[in-house]
Amino acid sequence: xxxxxTDETALWSRARSGDxxxxxxxxxAHRDRAFRHALRLVASAHxxxxxxxxxxxxxxxxxxxxxxxxGSVLPWLLVxxxxxxxxxxxxxxRYRAAIDRLPRSxxxxxxxxxxxxxxxxxxxxxxxxxxxxxxxxLLLLTAIEGFxxxxxxxxxxxxxxxxRVRLHRSRKRLRGRLGTPLDLLxxxxxxxxxxxxxxxxxxx
Amino acid sequence: xTTRQFDPVFSAALRNELEALADVExxxxxxxxxxxxxxxxxxxxxxxxxxIALAVVTVGVLRLTHESEPAEESxxxxxxxxxxxxxxxxxxxxxxxTLLTVRGTGPGTHAFDVPASVSGMQVYLDCAPDGxxxxxxxxxxxxxxxxxxDVSGNFGIPVxxxxxxxxxxxxxxxxxxxxIIAKPAPTVSTGPLLDPLAAVRDLRNPDALTGDTTPVYxxxxxxxxxxxxxxxxxxxxxxxxxxxxxPSAAAIRVNVDGHVVTGCMNSIAHWFxxxxxxxxITAQVISVTARPWSALIVPAPAxxxxxxxxxxxxxxxxxxxxxxxxxxxxxxxxxGNQVVGTxxxxxxxxDISVTxxxxxxxxxATAQGTIGRGSDCDVKGRFSTGIGGGPAKRxxxxxxxxxxxxxxxxxxxxG
Numbered sequence: 001x002x003x004x005x006t007d008e009t010a011l012w013s014r015a016r017s018g019d020x021x022x023x024x025x026x027x028x029a030h031r032d033r034a035f036r037h038a039l040r041l042v043a044s045a046h047x048x049x050x051x052x053x054x055x056x057x058x059x060x061x062x063x064x065x066x067x068x069x070x071g072s073v074l075p076w077l078l079v080x081x082x083x084x085x086x087x088x089x090x091x092x093x094r095y096r097a098a099i100d101r102l103p104r105s106x107x108x109x110x111x112x113x114x115x116x117x118x119x120x121x122x123x124x125x126x127x128x129x130x131x132x133x134x135x136x137x138l139l140l141l142t143a144i145e146g147f148x149x150x151x152x153x154x155x156x157x158x159x160x161x162x163x164r165v166r167l168h169r170s171r172k173r174l175r176g177r178l179g180t181p182l183d184l185l186x187x188x189x190x191x192x193x194x195x196x197x198x199x200x201x202x203x204x
Numbered sequence: 205x206t207t208r209q210f211d212p213v214f215s216a217a218l219r220n221e222l223e224a225l226a227d228v229e230x231x232x233x234x235x236x237x238x239x240x241x242x243x244x245x246x247x248x249x250x251x252x253x254x255x256i257a258l259a260v261v262t263v264g265v266l267r268l269t270h271e272s273e274p275a276e277e278s279x280x281x282x283x284x285x286x287x288x289x290x291x292x293x294x295x296x297x298x299x300x301x302t303l304l305t306v307r308g309t310g311p312g313t314h315a316f317d318v319p320a321s322v323s324g325m326q327v328y329l330d331c332a333p334d335g336x337x338x339x340x341x342x343x344x345x346x347x348x349x350x351x352x353x354d355v356s357g358n359f360g361i362p363v364x365x366x367x368x369x370x371x372x373x374x375x376x377x378x379x380x381x382x383x384i385i386a387k388p389a390p391t392v393s394t395g396p397l398l399d400p401l402a403a404v405r406d407l408r409n410p411d412a413l414t415g416d417t418t419p420v421y422x423x424x425x426x427x428x429x430x431x432x433x434x435x436x437x438x439x440x441x442x443x444x445x446x447x448x449x450x451p452s453a454a455a456i457r458v459n460v461d462g463h464v465v466t467g468c469m470n471s472i473a474h475w476f477x478x479x480x481x482x483x484x485i486t487a488q489v490i491s492v493t494a495r496p497w498s499a500l501i502v503p504a505p506a507x508x509x510x511x512x513x514x515x516x517x518x519x520x521x522x523x524x525x526x527x528x529x530x531x532x533x534x535x536x537x538x539x540g541n542q543v544v545g546t547x548x549x550x551x552x553x554x555d556i557s558v559t560x561x562x563x564x565x566x567x568x569a570t571a572q573g574t575i576g577r578g579s580d581c582d583v584k585g586r587f588s589t590g591i592g593g594g595p596a597k598r599x600x601x602x603x604x605x606x607x608x609x610x611x612x613x614x615x616x617x618x619g
Contacts, residue, residue, distance in 0.1 A: 010341070013340075013341055013342055014364070015226050016342070017342045017364065017368070018226060018227065018364060019226060019227075019364050020222070020223035020224060020225070020226040020227030021223060022226070023222050023223060023225070023226035024219050024220075024222055024223035024226075027218070027219050027222050028219070028575070031210060031215060031219075032210065035210045045209075045210075045211070046211075049210060049211055049214050049215075049218075052210070052218075053214075053218050056218070056222055057222075057225075060222065060225055060226065098221070102214055102217040102218055102221065103213050103214065103217050104211050104213055104214045
């Protein structure tokens with residue numbers, strides 16, 4: 001019996017016990033995905049870097065209470081990034097001084113954003129801001145990041161049933177608000193449409 | 205938006221900041237709560253009296269049980285006997301540095317100390333009867349699986365110096381034996397250059413050969429050697445090739461009959477076997493810089509197969525699902541050695557994919573940034589990252605292994 005180590009769980013355990021290399025390795029593992037997620041929600045790559053930095057610093061600050069979902073801290077990071085982005089930078093204040101100390105490339109121009117990209121981003125951010133924190137995180141984790149409602153529920157800290165109801169309501173609310181089709185409003189699970197618990201007036 | 209990249213300078217600085225944060229600010233220990241503050245005096249007395257009474261009853265029951273039943277033979281095999289027995293497939297060495305050896309029945313938590321000289325440990329657990337176990341190191345998940353009497357779990361894990369706690373979670377009736385040893389140092393000598401022939405004949409060396417070790421080819425030097433045509437003795441059908449040099453040596457490779465292996469270590473732990481297609485072979489060592497090396501070809505042991513540990517690692521794939529792929533800027537591989545080169549200019553930065561095997565980590569430095577520091581290369585690790593950075597001028601790169609690892613790297617144009 002050759003056992004399999006859950007690498008990230010072990011890394012996180014080592015990081016929490018004071019192994020800086022392990023924490024840096026976690027950063028390496030999730031940096032790019034966290035950055036891409038942030039980039040969808042904020043105005044510039046510069047802002048996305050700030051949000052990612054704050055999310056990792058928050059990960060360390062709250063290390064004793066971070067839920068591990070399916071052996072990974074990534075879902076928690078993505079939820080935190082969503083919350084930091086939708087709060088217009090309020091959540092970054094705590095880390096502003098630390099982030100501003102970090103050097104940046106001086107000759108890096110942010111590539112011009114196409115009109116299509118800008119519209120997509122503003123539409124997404126508008127939709128996310130229209131929702132509460134858990135609803136926004138649930139919607140993005142399932143519709144954009146490909147997590148199942150159960151995994152997203154674990155990251156947000158609610159039951160899978162509640163997550164499915166919240167997702168259904170969020171989609172409906174956004175459709176009513178936007179009045180136009182939005183890809184992320186489509187249920188990722190066709191079974192949702194037939195789920196009686198997701199019908200109008202269903203109990204939370 | 206997809207073309208935007210994480211600023212490599214900011215990313216590297218943030219990474220260092222996070223590493224330092226965890227290094228200097230370890231997780232706070234749970235505050236010690238004295239018993240006296242947790243329990244009122246009357247409750248404390250009741251608890252003490254109850255505990256003493258229970259202990260007396262338990263000791264009495266245990267004595268009665270042991271007197272009436274013959275001692276049952278233990279169902280678990282002490283892991284220490286396996287790792288120190290040369291005949292056992294789990295053999296490590298005749299003498300190992302034990303960090304913890306403990307037996308028990310049912311769940312238990314044990315503390316152990318790791319000295320500053322130890323950076324990795326090997327964990328062995330035997331448990332019986334069949335059931336499920338899980339191990340936690342310092343309250344973090346480490347491993348879990350099913351108990352198996354014949355072959356127990358064993359795995360290596362990096363560890364920091366200091367006191368650690370390991371928790372064994374098993375059903376109440378499950379017997380177990382746990383062994384933690386310091387991870388043995390790689391079979392690499394940091395001393396003078398090894399003589400590979402002496403090493404393969406030294407039976408104290410775990411990589412020694414017990415059969416015919418008559419050299420088919422033997423050469424040493426500091427520069428590229430002349431191409432030699434070597435006859436193969438009658439009866440020899442398969443050959444084993446060793447190339448020994450200091451790990452820091454720059455690009456060096458051995459070319460035997462068209463089989464080229466780049467890289468070397470001051471060890472005989474790495475070799476390659478091949479079956480020649482004719483009764484003569486050509487052999488040459490190509491060394492770009494003046495570094496001492498020693499090459500040896502001997503008959504491969506009877507029945508030898510290419511060990512997965514010694515076969516060449518494949519290059520990471522760069523092909524997309526449609527068969528197309530990005531422009532490959534460099535593909536390099538090595539075993540322990542550093543490789544340097546020059547990358548052409550790119551419009552959108554670069555992507556780096558690495559496959560590595562062994563104990564250690566790989567650092568890849570380019571004009572656009574450095575990646576890989578501290579990312580452990582486990583048994584088969586692979587990472588791929590876009591370090592991007594926008595247009596890049598032609599510039600140098602280096603791939604530096606830290607530890608006993610074999611590796612391949614593919615650098616592609618991110619554009």
